[in-house]
Amino acid sequence: MEENSQEELVEAQSQIWRWTFSHLISMSIKCAIHLRIPDAVHQHGEPAASLSQLISALRIPPSKTHAFRCMMRVLSTRSTGFFSVQQEEEGEELCYSLTPASRLLLRHAPLNQASLPLLHFHPAVRDYCSVLDTWLLEENRTAFEVVNGASFWDYLAGSSGPARELKGLFYDAMVSDSNLVVNALVVPTVGGRESLLFRGVRSFVDVAGGTGIVAAAVAGAFPEMKCVVLDLPHVVEGLPAAGGHPGNLEFVGGDMFRSVPSADAVLLKSILHNWDDESCVKILKCCKAAVSGDGDQRVYNMIVIDMVMSEVGSDDDDLSREIQLCFDLMMATLLNGKERNEMEWKGLFEEAGFSNYKIVGKIGPRSIIEVYP
Ligand SMILES: C[S@@+](CC[C@H](N)C(=O)[O-])C[C@H]1O[C@@H](n2cnc3c(N)ncnc32)[C@H](O)[C@@H]1O
Numbered sequence: 431m432e433e434n435s436q437e438e439l440v441e442a443q444s445q446i447w448r449w450t451f452s453h454l455i456s457m458s459i460k461c462a463i464h465l466r467i468p469d470a471v472h473q474h475g476e477p478a479a480s481l482s483q484l485i486s487a488l489r490i491p492p493s494k495t496h497a498f499r500c501m502m503r504v505l506s507t508r509s510t511g512f513f514s515v516q517q518e519e520e521g522e523e524l525c526y527s528l529t530p531a532s533r534l535l536l537r538h539a540p541l542n543q544a545s546l547p548l549l550h551f552h553p554a555v556r557d558y559c560s561v562l563d564t565w566l567l568e569e570n571r572t573a574f575e576v577v578n579g580a581s582f583w584d585y586l587a588g589s590s591g592p593a594r595e596l597k598g599l600f601y602d603a604m605v606s607d608s609n610l611v612v613n614a615l616v617v618p619t620v621g622g623r624e625s626l627l628f629r630g631v632r633s634f635v636d637v638a639g640g641t642g643i644v645a646a647a648v649a650g651a652f653p654e655m656k657c658v659v660l661d662l663p664h665v666v667e668g669l670p671a672a673g674g675h676p677g678n679l680e681f682v683g684g685d686m687f688r689s690v691p692s693a694d695a696v697l698l699k700s701i702l703h704n705w706d707d708e709s710c711v712k713i714l715k716c717c718k719a720a721v722s723g724d725g726d727q728r729v730y731n732m733i734v735i736d737m738v739m740s741e742v743g744s745d746d747d748d749l750s751r752e753i754q755l756c757f758d759l760m761m762a763t764l765l766n767g768k769e770r771n772e773m774e775w776k777g778l779f780e781e782a783g784f785s786n787y788k789i790v791g792k793i794g795p796r797s798i799i800e801v802y803p
């Protein structure tokens with residue numbers, strides 16, 4: 431066995447500690463969201479909120495002030511980065527201010543991103559992580575099914591209190607993500623909105639488009655375009671009547687494994703990573719039938735927004751790759767889905783009968799892929 435130096439051994443021990451305690455960091459984020467610590471920092475933080483201001487605003491009892499201070503410190507390191515910490519003079523109180531990450535957790539932030547962490551702290555999602563060892567040794571079921579007795583999608587369709595709560599958090603998380611992505615898809619220009627992806631497109635279907643955030647933005651930007659959101663009946667039920675949607679947007683309840691309404695362009699955003707290869711090919715074949723036109727000379731296409739896994743040693747930074755790997759593990763354990771590298775995407779498109787594809791852009795760790803019938 432290879433002998434390690436004392437220094438290497440100590441470093442290895444620290445590495446084990448770091449990842450053992452990482453759940454305490456996640457749980458501190460949950461606590462910060464629930465207690466609205468970012469809002470308290472925001473309200474008292476001109477330019478920064480002192481620890482005692484926060485303690486009094488949040489009504490932390492005296493017996494917990496040390497623990498609160500520890501938590502604020504953990505959330506303010508260079509690697510967690512939820513708050514930045516300053517000390518005017520030595521011996522003076524520490525003061526905290528918001529960072530871009532905690533600004534996204536402010537209650538009324540237009541692009542609030544609190545719902546994804548809250549979704550993953552919900553017992554039905556949180557608990558599946560603790561059975562990975564037994565789950566890995568058995569066939570077929572997802573870890574989510576082992577703990578909750580139903581697939582993720584069937585569970586979300588349920589009517590129990592926890593299922594309704596999880597459904598709310600899941601679709602809120604999808605809305606918060608879509609609100610961020612919309613800005614990258616439909617670019618504001620002087621006097622209007624524009625998008626190369628939608629140039630010449632007369633009709634558009636967002637396949638499994640959830641509550642319609644992306645389709646509503648596209649419909650609003652292009653009033654002449656007929657836009658449709660296809661999703662499961664229980665998801666789109668009541669949405670058209672909810673109001674506030676552009677008149678050129680329609681919601682259709684259906685099953686993307688059976689058929690997709692015909693259109694010039696269809697979008698699959700954060701869909702294919704939920705499914706195994708066989709299921710993806712079925713969905714893609716329905717999308718191909720939808721964008722195959724009627725033999726005219728128009729340009730039809732499908733847009734896929736999902737991760738293209740970077741290869742080891744690629745230019746992608748470590749954080750991007752780590753996020754991709756975590757999503758891959760999450761998809762494998764929660765849904766039997768996966769993130770894919772470029773060769774895997776190419777294989778799927780070919781098997782579904784598409785003629786070509788092009789990766790046309792990136793949004794954080796995800797890519798925008800145009801796929802041609
Ligand atoms: C990860 S979410 C993505 C939603 C949306 N595209 C977005 O990015 O916000 C996956 C979506 O697939 C929908 N879905 C699952 N099974 C479906 C099916 N058989 N037919 C249509 N939609 C389905 C879910 O209801 C959910 O809205």
Ligand SMILES: COc1cc(-c2oc3cc(O)cc(O)c3c(=O)c2O)cc(OC)c1OC
Pocket residue numbers: 546549555603604606607700704757764765796
């Ligand atoms: C909210 O921001 C993102 C969400 C997802 C995302 O998250 C999920 C969480 C689940 O518990 C189950 C799921 O099926 C999913 C998704 O399918 C899914 O796409 C993904 C994102 O980027 C890849 C998000 O943006 C950061």
